[in-house]
Amino acid sequence: MDRLANAFRLIYYDQRGRGTSVDHVLPEEVTLTSDVDDVDSVRQHFRLQSSALLGHSWGTVLALEYALRHPERVSHMILMNPGPASASDFAVLPITDEERSELTKWAQSRTLPAGDVFRARLILALADGASYSQIMRSLQTTAPTISRWKHRFEEHGMAGLDPRHKGSQPRVANAAVQAKIARKTQQKPADGSTHGSCRKMAAIRIAHALSVSMANLFRDV
Numbered sequence: 591m592d593r594l595a596n597a598f599r600l601i602y603y604d605q606r607g608r609g610t611s612v613d614h615v616l617p618e619e620v621t622l623t624s625d626v627d628d629v630d631s632v633r634q635h636f637r638l639q640s641s642a643l644l645g646h647s648w649g650t651v652l653a654l655e656y657a658l659r660h661p662e663r664v665s666h667m668i669l670m671n672p673g674p675a676s677a678s679d680f681a682v683l684p685i686t687d688e689e690r691s692e693l694t695k696w697a698q699s700r701t702l703p704a705g706d707v708f709r710a711r712l713i714l715a716l717a718d719g720a721s722y723s724q725i726m727r728s729l730q731t732t733a734p735t736i737s738r739w740k741h742r743f744e745e746h747g748m749a750g751l752d753p754r755h756k757g758s759q760p761r762v763a764n765a766a767v768q769a770k771i772a773r774k775t776q777q778k779p780a781d782g783s784t785h786g787s788c789r790k791m792a793a794i795r796i797a798h799a800l801s802v803s804m805a806n807l808f809r810d811v
Contacts, residue, residue, distance in 0.1 A: 591644075598642070603632050605652075622655060623744065629656050633663060642666035658737045683716035683740060689748060690717065709751045712736060713743050 594600055604611040606628050607620040629652065633641055640663050645653035650672040657664045685693070696702055696710030708729060715725045722733050742750035 601632065601636060601641075603628075622652070625652050626656050626659055630660065630663070639663070640665045642668070644668040644670070646670040647672070655737065658734055659741055682719050683713065683743070685713065685717045690714070692748060705753055706751070709739055712739055713751070716740055 592600070605625055607615040607617070629643075642665050643653040643656065645651070645668070647670075650669040653667055653669060657667060693710045693714050696706050697714055699707060708731075712725060712729060712731070712735075715728070716736070720728075722736055725736055726732065739751065744750075
């Protein structure tokens with residue numbers, strides 16, 4: 591692997607609690623989050639905007655997790671002989687009784703948005719010790735999605751489960767639009783039918799929008 595130094599700048603380091611980084615480190619201080627933070631500390635020390643990560647065995651898990659949390663800081667990845675993640679890092683997620691109670695309400699709700707229900711079930715599954723593969727099957731999701739919401743919950747608790755993209759706000763018809771719709775309902779349909787319908791009104795609006803768009807297109811040509 592040293593031959594890569596002929597074309598690239600190689601930076602080796604001993605992970606916390608391993609090799610020359612073992613002194614004065616307690617086992618409970620070594621977690622996936624601490625390992626990810628240490629990788630970023632190395633990046634910052636060498637003032638790198640982004641870097642190519644090379645991971646072997648457990649290092650592949652660490653490299654993937656770092657890329658999921660900081661995709662803008664990774665240019666390439668080389669994964670050699672990927673190793674399995676430990677249960678403590680990827681399965682068990684500690685939550686408080688209050689959080690479990692609130693998440694259970696979310697998971698059983700029939701009125702909350704489907705996304706909220708999904709995220710609550712995901713966090714509860716992690717807290718109950720379900721593996722990534724089990725959650726992927728039961729919730730029809732992917733490993734990056736599980737990791738993303740797990741990380742946000744670890745960082746921000748319940749607040750971390752709020753979606754960052756709220757979507758567009760629903761449109762509200764103003765007085766002018768309401769008046770125009772009312773006039774349309776009082777007119778006889780152009781197709782000769784005896785009465786109008788929501789579908790016919792929608793078709794009229796779509797046809798009008800398309801005609802305006804085409805007119806603007808040919809005007810700009």
